[in-house]
Amino acid sequence: MPLVAANWKMNPTNIDDALDLVRGVMSVARGHADRVEVAIFPPFPWLLAVSDLLVETGVKLGAQDAFWENSGAFTGEVSPAMLKGWCQWVIIGHSERRLYVGETDEMVAKKTAAVLSRELGAIMCVGELLDHYDEGRSDEIVTGQVRAGLAECSADDSARLVIAYEPVWAIGSGRNADPEHAYKTMRLIRRIVGEMIGAGAARKVRILYGGSVKAANVQQYVELPLCDGVLVGGASLDAEEFAQIVRVTAEVYGHR
Numbered sequence: 711m712p713l714v715a716a717n718w719k720m721n722p723t724n725i726d727d728a729l730d731l732v733r734g735v736m737s738v739a740r741g742h743a744d745r746v747e748v749a750i751f752p753p754f755p756w757l758l759a760v761s762d763l764l765v766e767t768g769v770k771l772g773a774q775d776a777f778w779e780n781s782g783a784f785t786g787e788v789s790p791a792m793l794k795g796w797c798q799w800v801i802i803g804h805s806e807r808r809l810y811v812g813e814t815d816e817m818v819a820k821k822t823a824a825v826l827s828r829e830l831g832a833i834m835c836v837g838e839l840l841d842h843y844d845e846g847r848s849d850e851i852v853t854g855q856v857r858a859g860l861a862e863c864s865a866d867d868s869a870r871l872v873i874a875y876e877p878v879w880a881i882g883s884g885r886n887a888d889p890e891h892a893y894k895t896m897r898l899i900r901r902i903v904g905e906m907i908g909a910g911a912a913r914k915v916r917i918l919y920g921g922s923v924k925a926a927n928v929q930q931y932v933e934l935p936l937c938d939g940v941l942v943g944g945a946s947l948d949a950e951e952f953a954q955i956v957r958v959t960a961e962v963y964g965h966r
């Protein structure tokens with residue numbers, strides 16, 4: 711089943727707006743729950759209240775990060791054990807964490823393994839910078855990130871593992887990637903997953919595209935043969951826009 715994931719990032723800044731946003735997408739998401747898995751990733755402080763609203767809707771909840779240890783002296787961190795119970799998913803290694811808080815491939819590998827070991831789903835993000843893209847180095851960068859990020863994963867994890875290809879130059883820029891480039895990179899990612907954890911696993915792992923996805927351009931990605939959905943940032947903060955992304959995805963997969 712395709713996955714449409716709403717990464718709210720550090721938005722909205724108050725709980726009432728967060729709950730309004732959830733209410734705005736809930737009925738559409740629920741109405742398509744048999745064809746599209748919808749997951750919402752609010753900031754940590756809103757998780758509990760949002761989880762109450764999502765009970766029995768079929769809409770999944772996720773966190774935007776988690777630490778690799780389950781408890782201990784790690785000020786400010788949140789562990790997979792703490793998220794288990796109300797979250798089903800965790801985003802790991804988003805480019806904004808790599809850029810702004812110095813997250814490394816090694817940290818991404820540890821976090822991904824920790825999340826999967828708690829039987830949560832992990833959305834591991836990879837993607838090249840604009841300079842890499844301009845220099846024709848996208849494949850090399852993405853290959854390195856996928857290899858390093860999966861270093862501690864096994865085939866047993868594949869059903870709960872998602873890899874999101876998010877070219878950094880496409881995030882928040884309005885410059886979404888050409889579908890041909892997205893397709894080639896997703897094909898490369900699936901090949902590397904096969905090399906790392908086996909061909910069976912490579913078929914099960916879901917691969918998403920992210921980067922300036924909107925209702926008006928989502929169809930060209932979800933139509934790609936190797937694309938299992940989208941990771942949406944800015945457009946997920948507008949309930950109607952996000953609902954339309956869910957509708958288009960349901961429509962496309964309904965015809966597959």
Ligand code: 13P
Nearest residue numbers: 717881882921922943944
């Ligand atoms: P935008 O959809 O705002 O480009 O963000 C994409 C993203 O980073 C999702 O994780």
